[in-house]
Amino acid sequence: MAGKTIAFFPEAAFGPALNSVGIAQAVEKLGHKAVFLSDPGFVGIYEGYGFEAHPVALSEPMEPEAMAKFWQDFINGHIPNFRKAPIDQIDNYVKDCWEAIVDSAKWAEKDLPGILAKLKPDVVCVDNVVLFPAIKRYAKENGKAWVRIISCSENEIEDEAIPPHLSGCGEKDTACHEAFRNRFNEVIKPIHDDFNAFLKECGEPEYPLGTFCEASPHMNLLLYPEPVKFDRAIPLNPVQFQYLEGCVRQDEPYEVPNFETNNDRPLLYVSFGSLGAGDSDLLKRIIDAVGKMPVRALVNVGDYADRYSDLPGNVIIGGWFPQPSVIPQVDAVIHHGGNNSFTECLYFGKPAIIMPYVWDGHDNATRVQETGHGYKLDRYEWTEQDLAAKIVSMLSDAKMQARLKATSEHMQSRHGPTKAAGILDKLAG
Structure with a gap:
C-alpha cells in the first residue's frame, strides 16, 4: 500500500505537541508521511524532529519570539491565582484561557480550509479542547477520517460519575463535582454563547453548555493509562475510544552529570x-x-x-x-x-x-x-x-x-x- 498523509494539529503547548510527535514518529515507521499543522510559534519544534510543518494563525499574527513572550507573560501574570483552589481559578485563569481558546478556533477557520485543500491528508488528528469546524467539514466532504486526541486527563471526555475536567475533585467526591460544574457553567456561559454563535456561522450544530468539542465519530485516542482510568457510569466504547497508555516520544540521550556532593544518593x-x-x-x-x-x-x-x-x-x-x-x-x-x-x-x-x-x-x-x-x-x-x-x-x-x-x-x-x-x-x- 502506498504511504498516506496523516496530519497532526496539536494545541500550542509542549504536552500535546510532543505527544503528537511520538505518534508521528511511529506513523512514519509504517511508511506514511506525517505532517504538522501548527501554531506559528511551534513550527520549529516539529521541524526540529524532522517533520514538515505548516503554520496556522491562531491569533493576531506576531513573530514567534513575541508569541512565546505573550504566553510567558500570560502565565506569569496569573502566578497569584496559582495559590487558589481549582474552583476559585474558574473566574480568572480558566475564564481567560477559554476566551483565548475560542478566539483561536475563530482564527484557525481563516487558514485551515486552504491548508487542508493543499495537503489533502488522508487522516487529520486534532489534539485540542475546542472544535475546529474546518477539520470536521474537510473530513465529511472528502470521505476522510478525523481523529480526536485527548492528551489531557481522561475526564476531558465527560461522564456524570467522574470528576469534571480541571476540578481536581476526588473520584467519589460528588459534592465537589456538582459545585465545580455549576460554577464553571455560570462563569463560562457568555464565552460558550459566543462559541455557539461561531459554530452556527460555520454550519455546525450548537453544543450544550460547558461543551466546546465533540468526540470524533471515527476514533478518539486517550493518552491516559488504563491502570488509573476512572470508573465511568457509561464506559467508553472501544470501537470509538482507545487508551494509548501514554505516548512517550524518542528523544536525545541524556547522561547524568557528576554532582559536587551526594553522587551516591537517590x-x-x-x-x-x-x-x-x-x-x-x-x-x-x-x-x-x-x-x-x-x-x-x-x-x-x-x-x-x-x-x-x-x-x-x-x-x-x-x-x-x-x-x-x-x-x-x-x-x-x-x-x-x-x-x-x-x-x-x-x-x-x-x-x-x-x-x-x-x-x-x-x-x-x-x-x-x-x-x-x-x-x-x-x-x-x-x-x-x-x-x-x-x-x-x-x-x-x-x-x-x-x-x-x-x-x-x-x-x-x-x-x-x-x-x-x-x-x-x-x-x-
Missing part, C-alpha cells in the same frame, strides 16, 4: 514545565529544601537560569531536559501534573510528588495519590519536613513501588505510539 528530577518555570520563587524554595536532603536533583528552570545563584552542591539546573531520557534514570520526580510528566512517570515506573497549579494538573495530582502512584502536595502550603517525608516515603514504600512496576509493565507492553499508528494506518485505508 536522584530527583524537578520540573514545572516550560511555562511553570516562571514561578522561580517556588523552585528556589524547593532547591533550598532539597539542598539539605541526602539526595541529588536535576531542576528544570526554563528560561530563567539567570535568577539562580549559590546553588547547593547536590543540585544541577538546566533550561531544558530531554525528559523521556531523564526520567528512566531518576528515582523520583516532582512536577506540576502536566499530562506528559504524569504519564511518563507512570510509563517508567517512577513515583511523583505533584504540585499542581492549573488545568488538568489538579486532576492528575488527585489521581496520582488516590491510585497510590505518588503524592499530591499543595504548591505553596508545605514545610521542608513535609517535602522530605514524602520523598522518603516515595523511595521506600514497597507497595507503591510494586504498583508502579505493574503499571509500567502494563504501559510498556502496549506502547502507545505504536498502537496509535496502527489505528491511524487502518483509518487511512
Whole structure:
C-alpha cells in the first residue's frame, strides 16, 4: 500500500505537541508521511524532529519570539491565582484561557480550509479542547477520517460519575463535582454563547453548555493509562475510544552529570514545565529544601537560569531536559501534573510528588495519590519536613513501588505510539 498523509494539529503547548510527535514518529515507521499543522510559534519544534510543518494563525499574527513572550507573560501574570483552589481559578485563569481558546478556533477557520485543500491528508488528528469546524467539514466532504486526541486527563471526555475536567475533585467526591460544574457553567456561559454563535456561522450544530468539542465519530485516542482510568457510569466504547497508555516520544540521550556532593544518593528530577518555570520563587524554595536532603536533583528552570545563584552542591539546573531520557534514570520526580510528566512517570515506573497549579494538573495530582502512584502536595502550603517525608516515603514504600512496576509493565507492553499508528494506518485505508 502506498504511504498516506496523516496530519497532526496539536494545541500550542509542549504536552500535546510532543505527544503528537511520538505518534508521528511511529506513523512514519509504517511508511506514511506525517505532517504538522501548527501554531506559528511551534513550527520549529516539529521541524526540529524532522517533520514538515505548516503554520496556522491562531491569533493576531506576531513573530514567534513575541508569541512565546505573550504566553510567558500570560502565565506569569496569573502566578497569584496559582495559590487558589481549582474552583476559585474558574473566574480568572480558566475564564481567560477559554476566551483565548475560542478566539483561536475563530482564527484557525481563516487558514485551515486552504491548508487542508493543499495537503489533502488522508487522516487529520486534532489534539485540542475546542472544535475546529474546518477539520470536521474537510473530513465529511472528502470521505476522510478525523481523529480526536485527548492528551489531557481522561475526564476531558465527560461522564456524570467522574470528576469534571480541571476540578481536581476526588473520584467519589460528588459534592465537589456538582459545585465545580455549576460554577464553571455560570462563569463560562457568555464565552460558550459566543462559541455557539461561531459554530452556527460555520454550519455546525450548537453544543450544550460547558461543551466546546465533540468526540470524533471515527476514533478518539486517550493518552491516559488504563491502570488509573476512572470508573465511568457509561464506559467508553472501544470501537470509538482507545487508551494509548501514554505516548512517550524518542528523544536525545541524556547522561547524568557528576554532582559536587551526594553522587551516591537517590536522584530527583524537578520540573514545572516550560511555562511553570516562571514561578522561580517556588523552585528556589524547593532547591533550598532539597539542598539539605541526602539526595541529588536535576531542576528544570526554563528560561530563567539567570535568577539562580549559590546553588547547593547536590543540585544541577538546566533550561531544558530531554525528559523521556531523564526520567528512566531518576528515582523520583516532582512536577506540576502536566499530562506528559504524569504519564511518563507512570510509563517508567517512577513515583511523583505533584504540585499542581492549573488545568488538568489538579486532576492528575488527585489521581496520582488516590491510585497510590505518588503524592499530591499543595504548591505553596508545605514545610521542608513535609517535602522530605514524602520523598522518603516515595523511595521506600514497597507497595507503591510494586504498583508502579505493574503499571509500567502494563504501559510498556502496549506502547502507545505504536498502537496509535496502527489505528491511524487502518483509518487511512
